Amino acid sequence: MALLDVQIEQMALHTEYPVTSPEEWQSLEDRHTSGVYTKRPVVVVRGEGAYVWDAAGRRYVDCATGHGVALLGHSHPRLVAAVQQQAERLITCAEAFYNDRRAELQAELVALMPGMERVFLCNSGTEAVEAALKFARLATGRPGVVAARNGFHGRTMGALSATWRPEYRRPFEPLVPGFSHVPYNDPAALEAAVGPDTAAVILEVVQGEGGIRPADPAYLQRAQELCRERGAMLVIDEIQTFGRTGRILACEHYGLEPDLICLAKGLAGGVPIGAVLIGPRVGKLPPSVHGSTFGGNPLACAAALATLRTLRKDSLPARAGELGAWFLARLRALSLPIIREVRGLGLMVGIELRRRARPYLMALLQRGVLALPAGPTVLRFLPPLVISPDDLEFVVQAVADALQAPPPAEGEGEDG
Numbered sequence: 001m002a003l004l005d006v007q008i009e010q011m012a013l014h015t016e017y018p019v020t021s022p023e024e025w026q027s028l029e030d031r032h033t034s035g036v037y038t039k040r041p042v043v044v045v046r047g048e049g050a051y052v053w054d055a056a057g058r059r060y061v062d063c064a065t066g067h068g069v070a071l072l073g074h075s076h077p078r079l080v081a082a083v084q085q086q087a088e089r090l091i092t093c094a095e096a097f098y099n100d101r102r103a104e105l106q107a108e109l110v111a112l113m114p115g116m117e118r119v120f121l122c123n124s125g126t127e128a129v130e131a132a133l134k135f136a137r138l139a140t141g142r143p144g145v146v147a148a149r150n151g152f153h154g155r156t157m158g159a160l161s162a163t164w165r166p167e168y169r170r171p172f173e174p175l176v177p178g179f180s181h182v183p184y185n186d187p188a189a190l191e192a193a194v195g196p197d198t199a200a201v202i203l204e205v206v207q208g209e210g211g212i213r214p215a216d217p218a219y220l221q222r223a224q225e226l227c228r229e230r231g232a233m234l235v236i237d238e239i240q241t242f243g244r245t246g247r248i249l250a251c252e253h254y255g256l257e258p259d260l261i262c263l264a265k266g267l268a269g270g271v272p273i274g275a276v277l278i279g280p281r282v283g284k285l286p287p288s289v290h291g292s293t294f295g296g297n298p299l300a301c302a303a304a305l306a307t308l309r310t311l312r313k314d315s316l317p318a319r320a321g322e323l324g325a326w327f328l329a330r331l332r333a334l335s336l337p338i339i340r341e342v343r344g345l346g347l348m349v350g351i352e353l354r355r356r357a358r359p360y361l362m363a364l365l366q367r368g369v370l371a372l373p374a375g376p377t378v379l380r381f382l383p384p385l386v387i388s389p390d391d392l393e394f395v396v397q398a399v400a401d402a403l404q405a406p407p408p409a410e411g412e413g414e415d416g
């Protein structure tokens with residue numbers, strides 16, 4: 001605790017603002033932040049492994065991990081060393097030039113799925129989706145995109161057009177033309193929607209933001225067949241599933257071979273990055289049709305390499321599969337009346353409640369657990385893959401406790 005006070009004091013020394021309390025950091029942000037986020041009242045100042053600490057020195061088990069980003073936990077020594085070393089060597093280098101770290105990362109990413117040929121690097125999930133949709137239109141010369149209800153693919157205009165939730169879309173219409181949405185896990189609806197104008201079908205293997213809904217294996221197989229038969233590209237959005245579901249790619253569970261795979265979130269362990277794996281049906285992409293200033297920058301590439309190598313070296317995807325199955329079973333065994341369903345794959349777990357989720361997120365926070373919503377009634381848990389069984393058990397107890405406590409007051413604001 002004393003050490004933490006010293007660290008916070010040092011942080012305060014690095015700012016021009018005379019901040020003396022957690023509340024003041026909060027009000028400083030509240031005064032200047034865009035306003036587009038629904039915030040929870042914690043000032044997170046430090047992380048280590050599965051824990052984060054707030055400015056008052058309180059420790060939390062982190063099942064939010066920056067929206068599932070910190071796959072290796074916070075400040076993993078190998079990730080820290082890779083970023084430090086690369087920062088000293090070379091931080092930036094655009095793709096107009098070659099770079100050693102980028103070359104290594106591209107080779108490792110393409111090797112993630114047999115048959116993949118190339119990779120486009122960018123900086124976030126929504127950018128990966130934009131690129132995949134543009135590549136699908138280029139490859140097919142068609143405009144149409146079929147996406148799923150409850151799907152989430154990002155917030156920029158193209159990705160938002162593939163995203164389902166009306167609250168995210170409506171204020172920004174008209175969106176990109178040519179997009180349609182079909183019920184998830186309904187092969188007949190997909191069959192009816194994919195036609196001669198369809199450039200791409202875009203799907204998540206487990207819908208994340210839409211409520212932690214895993215796909216039926218037969219549905220994904222049918223999607224792949226339909227795309228092949230009808231000349232469309234299958235785009236699989238693995239932005240949230242990456243590393244978490246028991247395999248590095250969730251596609252591997254289903255024997256899928258998509259034409260385009262979107263990655264981001266945990267790919268560099270918390271450093272911003274996005275990537276699109278490009279398969280043979282996409283064909284050659286001509287120069288200058290797409291690009292990104294920061295895409296493939298050496299710092300992010302070094303972080304992604306350290307993350308991929310640590311995932312493999314420490315068998316973290318397998319660990320996520322085993323721990324996740326145990327966590328799911330423990331949560332299901334709670335069988336509380338307020339729980340409608342517990343769903344998930346690996347360490348990507350949702351509890352659908354019969355009530356609104358947001359007040360229970362606050363109740364969990366008070367019990368030392370950070371979690372996320374996934375739609376109005378689902379509690380979402382995206383812990384780091386290094387979390388200990390004891391810490392997961394602590395989360396189970398906190399959930400049991402929070403869900404059995406008298407119902408908290410309904411929170412205000414939206415749910416995302």
Ligand SMILES: *Cc1c(COP(=O)(O)O)cnc(C)c1O
Binds near residue numbers: 154155
């Ligand atoms: C988070 C997410 C995105 C968007 O990623 P950003 O980095 O926030 O742009 C897209 N698709 C899925 C499945 C996601 O979970």
